[in-house]
Amino acid sequence: MALRQVVKLGDEVLRQRSKEVTVFDDRLKILIDDMFETMEHENGVGLAAPQVGLLKRVIVVCVDGKNKYGIVNPVITKTSGSQVGIEGCLSVPGQSGYVERPKKLTIEGVDANGKPIKIKADGFLAVAFCHETDHLDGVLYIDKLVEEPAGRK
Numbered sequence: 001m002a003l004r005q006v007v008k009l010g011d012e013v014l015r016q017r018s019k020e021v022t023v024f025d026d027r028l029k030i031l032i033d034d035m036f037e038t039m040e041h042e043n044g045v046g047l048a049a050p051q052v053g054l055l056k057r058v059i060v061v062c063v064d065g066k067n068k069y070g071i072v073n074p075v076i077t078k079t080s081g082s083q084v085g086i087e088g089c090l091s092v093p094g095q096s097g098y099v100e101r102p103k104k105l106t107i108e109g110v111d112a113n114g115k116p117i118k119i120k121a122d123g124f125l126a127v128a129f130c131h132e133t134d135h136l137d138g139v140l141y142i143d144k145l146v147e148e149p150a151g152r153k
Contacts, residue, residue: 001030001037004052009092011053015138018048018055021072024114028058032070032112035060044090046128048135051091059132063125071117074109074133076102083123084149087131087141097145101130 007013021028031049039047039060049058062068081103088096104122107129111117121129131141 001033003041004034004038006038006042006047006090007051007053009140009142011091013050013053013055014091014135014140016050016055017138018050018057018136021056021058024072024110024112028072029112031056031058032060032072036062036068036070039090042090045124046132047090048132050135050138057136059129059136061125061128061132063128069117069119069129070112071107071109071119072112072114074107074129074136076105076107076129076133078106080104083127084146085124085127087127089131089141091135092140092142095142097142098148099127099131099141099144100146101127105129107133 035047045063046061049056057073059074060070079102083103084098084100086096087099105126106120108118
């Protein structure tokens with residue numbers, strides 16, 4: 001495993017749509033391992049391949065320090081409810097803002113071996129999956145900022 005450089009706001013790769021992964025080999029497994037290591041080193045809870053300069057539809061998420069999700073070609077297939085919370089991003093250091101996301105969701109994709117994955121998530125895990133999946137379409141949380149909710153001042 002190796003640390004990868006996190007791409008920062010202003011790099012054009014963050015604004016491009018990533019390509020579907022069609023080759024499931026050792027290089028993909030190494031990428032996912034490296035992304036987890038980089039995410040943890042940077043004290044993040046998620047990372048998308050474009051954030052390490054690769055236009056591949058790959059995300060990693062771990063919001064609790066235990067349950068690690070590496071998803072290839074992820075698609076959010078169902079959402080419900082709404083929540084507003086503060087988000088930040090390893091690619092947009094030193095900033096944060098309020099974003100509205102689904103309260104619950106189902107995300108589907110495959111693992112590094114091409115085996116199907118289906119995860120139901122709610123709360124902060126749902127936020128992390130939305131945030132990382134947005135990266136695959138060139139969307140950053142700063143594109144979705146909303147007003148601070150009443151009563152939070």
